[in-house]
Amino acid sequence: MAKGGKQGASGVPLRKRPVSAVTIAAANGRMNATAKGSRTSRLQSSLTAQFEASADNRTRPIGVFDSGIGGLTVLKELTALLPGEDFIYLGDTARLPYGTKSNEVIVRYSRENTEFLLAKGIKLLVVACNTSSAVALDEIARHTTVPVIGVIDPGAQAAVKASRTGKIGVIGTEATIASGAYTRAIQNLKPRAEIYTRACPLLVPLVEEGWTDNEIAERTVTHYLESLKASGIDTLLLGCTHYPLLRAMFERVLGPRVKIVDSAIATAAAVREKLAALKLARRNGGGAQSFFVTETPDRFVRVGRRFIGPRVESAVRIER
Amino acid sequence: MAKGGKQGASGVPLRKRPVSAVTIAAANGRMNATAKGSRTSRLQSSLTAQFEASADNRTRPIGVFDSGIGGLTVLKELTALLPGEDFIYLGDTARLPYGTKSNEVIVRYSRENTEFLLAKGIKLLVVACNTSSAVALDEIARHTTVPVIGVIDPGAQAAVKASRTGKIGVIGTEATIASGAYTRAIQNLKPRAEIYTRACPLLVPLVEEGWTDNEIAERTVTHYLESLKASGIDTLLLGCTHYPLLRAMFERVLGPRVKIVDSAIATAAAVREKLAALKLARRNGGGAQSFFVTETPDRFVRVGRRFIGPRVESAVRIER
Numbered sequence: 001m002a003k004g005g006k007q008g009a010s011g012v013p014l015r016k017r018p019v020s021a022v023t024i025a026a027a028n029g030r031m032n033a034t035a036k037g038s039r040t041s042r043l044q045s046s047l048t049a050q051f052e053a054s055a056d057n058r059t060r061p062i063g064v065f066d067s068g069i070g071g072l073t074v075l076k077e078l079t080a081l082l083p084g085e086d087f088i089y090l091g092d093t094a095r096l097p098y099g100t101k102s103n104e105v106i107v108r109y110s111r112e113n114t115e116f117l118l119a120k121g122i123k124l125l126v127v128a129c130n131t132s133s134a135v136a137l138d139e140i141a142r143h144t145t146v147p148v149i150g151v152i153d154p155g156a157q158a159a160v161k162a163s164r165t166g167k168i169g170v171i172g173t174e175a176t177i178a179s180g181a182y183t184r185a186i187q188n189l190k191p192r193a194e195i196y197t198r199a200c201p202l203l204v205p206l207v208e209e210g211w212t213d214n215e216i217a218e219r220t221v222t223h224y225l226e227s228l229k230a231s232g233i234d235t236l237l238l239g240c241t242h243y244p245l246l247r248a249m250f251e252r253v254l255g256p257r258v259k260i261v262d263s264a265i266a267t268a269a270a271v272r273e274k275l276a277a278l279k280l281a282r283r284n285g286g287g288a289q290s291f292f293v294t295e296t297p298d299r300f301v302r303v304g305r306r307f308i309g310p311r312v313e314s315a316v317r318i319e320r
Numbered sequence: 321m322a323k324g325g326k327q328g329a330s331g332v333p334l335r336k337r338p339v340s341a342v343t344i345a346a347a348n349g350r351m352n353a354t355a356k357g358s359r360t361s362r363l364q365s366s367l368t369a370q371f372e373a374s375a376d377n378r379t380r381p382i383g384v385f386d387s388g389i390g391g392l393t394v395l396k397e398l399t400a401l402l403p404g405e406d407f408i409y410l411g412d413t414a415r416l417p418y419g420t421k422s423n424e425v426i427v428r429y430s431r432e433n434t435e436f437l438l439a440k441g442i443k444l445l446v447v448a449c450n451t452s453s454a455v456a457l458d459e460i461a462r463h464t465t466v467p468v469i470g471v472i473d474p475g476a477q478a479a480v481k482a483s484r485t486g487k488i489g490v491i492g493t494e495a496t497i498a499s500g501a502y503t504r505a506i507q508n509l510k511p512r513a514e515i516y517t518r519a520c521p522l523l524v525p526l527v528e529e530g531w532t533d534n535e536i537a538e539r540t541v542t543h544y545l546e547s548l549k550a551s552g553i554d555t556l557l558l559g560c561t562h563y564p565l566l567r568a569m570f571e572r573v574l575g576p577r578v579k580i581v582d583s584a585i586a587t588a589a590a591v592r593e594k595l596a597a598l599k600l601a602r603r604n605g606g607g608a609q610s611f612f613v614t615e616t617p618d619r620f621v622r623v624g625r626r627f628i629g630p631r632v633e634s635a636v637r638i639e640r
Contacts, residue, residue, distance in 0.1 A: 102615055204525075205524075215539060216540050219535060296425070
């Protein structure tokens, strides 16, 4: 599995440069079947990955999953900070959004995504989806031996660091906010923090429609942030992968005195630290990215460009 | 299977009155397995249902499926027009929305929904989901022997009937509009019709957020309908189950000279005609409704109330 840098674990080439057309691969079996088939060898190699800083393990890719497209904002920060690493991105586009689903279903889907990436021989897993990180991270970590990094703790740390007054606003999907995960993470770091949260379900479809700087976006953001602004927060934590695309709008609505903290940036920094601590950072080669989706890839590729530009030019469909 | 009026095909009681609490039933197996297990007997009973206007078949329930919650607007019109019929509603809430999915996936999910309802011994199937009706209706009908009614043809007929000038606007999800199904259906009926279509992806989340009469709703609707209004349409066809909840807003934005045609109302009328033609209308008893969802039912019940009021007080979860 994933011995060199040029070939992915299951024979799917990891490309240095994007190809110019959308590739729709034949379905390679149900994800569970794929993962279960190599369970023993996967667990062994995962253990190796965690505990041995061998050259072989350093060249393994980093796995990133999200419920769909939004995690590309996390991948963007990861590739900016770690240009020498290979990445495998899985977007569960057939089953998005996770933000309105029940915890039980989110945990089940998150575990399936994890199994898929583990079977690809990754050395570290990034749960880019805020909802999965909020609801399923413990469960994922319990069944995984490679290091797992979600977006909640890094985001919470960055928000606590940024805030002077301790009045922190957190926005996210219904499920992320309802989970209370950001509130707990911030309170663990700073017990006397005043945390104001708000679910903003309309912002994801707004971003996917490409409406990030029109009047409707402004009014919607204003409506959602009204009470947070009135609470006197000095820091706003963006608890959803889509929200960095509305960053300028948040800044306009909240004014210059409120700092915007982006979980994606904080998460990339946490990944770099973890790789360094485990001596798992890649030393040469690398820089490849491959994309897997559970839906036909055309919408992912089209909307994905809004997130990280022309780099998303191909994605491989897997069956669910 | 569904011999009497009080007991559903799989032993789930069909209730005359809503129960007062949410029922989360144990998963009753994967849908495919359930449906496949009784394939032969189902096909036989389906044939019977279609061709024999027996007392037994008349008391069978009508099956309705949608990608989620929106189909409740169709159910609302159905129960208003056919208060003596039993209904089984399936909302594929774990996999909504269908509107942004590929045709292949929409067809697959629609067939699974159909199999589930056929296994419940329905006498007629209503595809309440515009996206499924637009993309998968032929495929569903090919594999089904009970009568199948989608929302596209009834909606198109009502729009053609309502329009004096033949300038008809159609709004819907991305997939519905991209399918061209409404355009074809209208052109079949009135070849010289001028049809103006517009995908309005933000309207579904807007309705589910409950924002149907605030300023953001008004601006979003205005934005989407601007070009349709400028085209001089005299009729607007609501090609999405969620849109009836924005009806007052459409009327406000378009003014009194544009008629609003609701596919849900037209579909209920088409179902009544079909039952009468096949002598399958129920003669006494009936009036029960049961709800199945593929996600935990709490969000369905909560948001569903916005669609048809307090009648949605319970839903049974099935496994997907």
